[in-house]
Amino acid sequence: MSVKIKDIAQKLNISVGTVSKGLNGASDISYELTQTILDTAIEMGYKPKKMLNEENKKLCIFITNMDYKSKNDFGYDIVLGFKKHAIRDNWKVYIEEVSHSFQKQNNYDKYMLYKGYRGAFFVGFALDDFWLQNLSKTSTPTVLLDNYVSKNFNVSYVGTDNFEAFDILIDYLVSLGHTKIGFFSAYLDSMVASERYEAFLKAMKNNNLEVDESIISFGYYGIDSAKYHIPKIVKNKPTAILCGSDSMAYGAIKVCQEMGINVPEDISILGFDDIDICKKSNPTITTIRQNRLEIGKCAYISLEGIMRNVCINKTTLRPKLMKRKSVKNLN
Amino acid sequence: MSVKIKDIAQKLNISVGTVSKGLNGASDISYELTQTILDTAIEMGYKPKKMLNEENKKLCIFITNMDYKSKNDFGYDIVLGFKKHAIRDNWKVYIEEVSHSFQKQNNYDKYMLYKGYRGAFFVGFALDDFWLQNLSKTSTPTVLLDNYVSKNFNVSYVGTDNFEAFDILIDYLVSLGHTKIGFFSAYLDSMVASERYEAFLKAMKNNNLEVDESIISFGYYGIDSAKYHIPKIVKNKPTAILCGSDSMAYGAIKVCQEMGINVPEDISILGFDDIDICKKSNPTITTIRQNRLEIGKCAYISLEGIMRNVCINKTTLRPKLMKRKSVKNLN
Numbered sequence: 001m002s003v004k005i006k007d008i009a010q011k012l013n014i015s016v017g018t019v020s021k022g023l024n025g026a027s028d029i030s031y032e033l034t035q036t037i038l039d040t041a042i043e044m045g046y047k048p049k050k051m052l053n054e055e056n057k058k059l060c061i062f063i064t065n066m067d068y069k070s071k072n073d074f075g076y077d078i079v080l081g082f083k084k085h086a087i088r089d090n091w092k093v094y095i096e097e098v099s100h101s102f103q104k105q106n107n108y109d110k111y112m113l114y115k116g117y118r119g120a121f122f123v124g125f126a127l128d129d130f131w132l133q134n135l136s137k138t139s140t141p142t143v144l145l146d147n148y149v150s151k152n153f154n155v156s157y158v159g160t161d162n163f164e165a166f167d168i169l170i171d172y173l174v175s176l177g178h179t180k181i182g183f184f185s186a187y188l189d190s191m192v193a194s195e196r197y198e199a200f201l202k203a204m205k206n207n208n209l210e211v212d213e214s215i216i217s218f219g220y221y222g223i224d225s226a227k228y229h230i231p232k233i234v235k236n237k238p239t240a241i242l243c244g245s246d247s248m249a250y251g252a253i254k255v256c257q258e259m260g261i262n263v264p265e266d267i268s269i270l271g272f273d274d275i276d277i278c279k280k281s282n283p284t285i286t287t288i289r290q291n292r293l294e295i296g297k298c299a300y301i302s303l304e305g306i307m308r309n310v311c312i313n314k315t316t317l318r319p320k321l322m323k324r325k326s327v328k329n330l331n
Numbered sequence: 332m333s334v335k336i337k338d339i340a341q342k343l344n345i346s347v348g349t350v351s352k353g354l355n356g357a358s359d360i361s362y363e364l365t366q367t368i369l370d371t372a373i374e375m376g377y378k379p380k381k382m383l384n385e386e387n388k389k390l391c392i393f394i395t396n397m398d399y400k401s402k403n404d405f406g407y408d409i410v411l412g413f414k415k416h417a418i419r420d421n422w423k424v425y426i427e428e429v430s431h432s433f434q435k436q437n438n439y440d441k442y443m444l445y446k447g448y449r450g451a452f453f454v455g456f457a458l459d460d461f462w463l464q465n466l467s468k469t470s471t472p473t474v475l476l477d478n479y480v481s482k483n484f485n486v487s488y489v490g491t492d493n494f495e496a497f498d499i500l501i502d503y504l505v506s507l508g509h510t511k512i513g514f515f516s517a518y519l520d521s522m523v524a525s526e527r528y529e530a531f532l533k534a535m536k537n538n539n540l541e542v543d544e545s546i547i548s549f550g551y552y553g554i555d556s557a558k559y560h561i562p563k564i565v566k567n568k569p570t571a572i573l574c575g576s577d578s579m580a581y582g583a584i585k586v587c588q589e590m591g592i593n594v595p596e597d598i599s600i601l602g603f604d605d606i607d608i609c610k611k612s613n614p615t616i617t618t619i620r621q622n623r624l625e626i627g628k629c630a631y632i633s634l635e636g637i638m639r640n641v642c643i644n645k646t647t648l649r650p651k652l653m654k655r656k657s658v659k660n661l662n
Binding site: 305311317 | 481482484492498499622625628629632639640641644645646648649
């Protein structure tokens with residue numbers, strides 16, 4: 001039996017009209033009372049009529065820390081893939097950019113209830129984003145790109161399989177005669193960076209290669225980061241450096257060239273993601289392709305699964321090696 | 332441009348009629364020629380007209396080593412979940428039991444082509460099944476329950492998240508004061524057994540618990556296996572034993588009782604899967620629920636994904652702890 005406004009009114013011992021005002025965000029009742037009404041509504045599992053109405057099928061993509069508006073932006077195809085699939089099933093898809101302060105001010109479940117969104121896809125969130133904390137107990141169907149929330153049936157993860165990706169990268173380098181392989185990783189403050197680092201270690205071990213800490217360094221995702229890390233890595237003479245992203249690889253190539261080290265003649269550099277920059281770089285960058293259109297589609301498939309009570313917790317996609325010019329065959 | 336019968340004929344330098352006979356399994360051409368024609372057809376990406384016809388939407392569930400026909404069988408809900416979802420999208424779903432010798436005699440891709448199946452779901456396969464070897468290069472969309480094939484975009488894995496399951500089990504036991512935890516695992520000759528063992532080790536480590544090899548033993552999935560392993564494990568006094576399946580837990584309880592050891596008063600025993608036996612056992616068995624209906628649904632969702640070129644490689648479902656009477660609170 002579905003929870004009605006009068007049930008909430010009864011529980012809080014206030015009038016139906018007041019509950020109604022609270023749920024609709026009327027300005028003539030106090031902020032505290034509105035919050036209490038929303039809290040109680042969520043706790044009791046109340047779904048407003050507008051959400052049960054078939055005509056009101058609304059999903060939202062929440063984006064933070066990621067560009068998505070122009071065709072070359074990392075998020076563009078992710079958003080497009082999700083929308084294309086959702087729209088076929090008659091969903092309206094909204095996009096909202098949410099800052100740290102916005103997340104701090106608004107409880108996630110309350111915001112979803114208030115806006116009448118039935119589910120959401122989170123793109124670009126890092127471990128320190130407030131809404132990720134809200135998700136361990138959320139009752140709203142939610143899919144996260146590259147972030148994992150354990151033990152909540154309403155939340156699902158989608159991403160490229162980092163373990164298979166590093167298997168492919170290391171296998172490829174080994175096949176070309178590389179054994180002294182360095183890693184210019186991103187700081188381990190996101191799930192994706194940590195997993196890629198773990199995947200690097202595992203793939204090295206699977207190939208009986210020694211992990212040499214003098215050729216591993218942790219920076220940030222931007223192009224500029226390379227200048228603080230690459231000189232230190234190359235000093236210890238790896239034959240190849242894997243990078244945590246294409247931007248980092250692009251930066252690494254620039255820094256090497258400034259130091260008079262030729263890529264790939266003197267050192268091989270590999271990226272991750274396959275963004276536009278790989279083809280513009282000189283040499284072009286060998287990288288792992290994340291199929292972003294498919295990530296978006298897949299996020300919608302998972303979200304639809306959760307909404308139909310199929311509690312998928314993780315969906316991973318196949319990575320694909322894009323061979324270009326930044327790697328040398330040592331054989 | 333789609334490959335036609337005449338293209339195959341041209342490549343093999345034989346007549347269109349002979350190719351046609353080969354594709355249709357006519358008995359008046361040799362076995363070897365039929366195989367050559369089928370090999371060439373697969374290599375060239377030929378799809379028979381009957382497969383392109385919208386009316387001929389056929390999928391197959393291949394089952395081995397698993398009962399599924401009566402409601403209490405492990406496979407029953409898995410098959411049901413898959414069928415329910417596939418049928419909504421107008422697929423015809425066939426079920427075939429495939430023995431070792433059948434797999435050895437028939438190449439998987441050829442068999443799929445011959446039968447006009449557009450995709451398949453594999454249930455109950457172990458690492459030594461021949462068709463698993465065929466899958467590393469298959470061009471047929473295929474979803475596997477509890478088995479993983481790397482680096483092939485046409486194959487996808489579905490299963491319950493074993494790592495989250497063992498996190499939940501160990502967290503639960505720790506919350507009840509257990510620290511000396513044994514494991515009666517299945518032999519590590521299947522992907523699922525290996526992964527559960529790895530998950531056990533990881534969850535123990537996450538809780539800073541010592542892994543004691545004297546209370547770990549490897550048996551087979553049947554009830555009988557317990558008598559060869561449980562006496563040895565209980566001699567070294569664990570307070571709780573995790574088991575690789577419910578049947579193993581059921582057997583373990585029986586063996587303990589025969590030895591005059593009471594469950595859960597003297598020792599706690601936990602299962603995995605949540606099959607019917609858990610409720611019939613005395614005491615009833617605390618276990619991890621694999622939602623088999625959802626596994627089936629999810630397998631269909633993944634298969635549909637691959638058929639639409641969304642190359643999902645893994646989908647995992649949330650495990651759920653089912654608290655019953657076989658565990659004692661030591662606090």
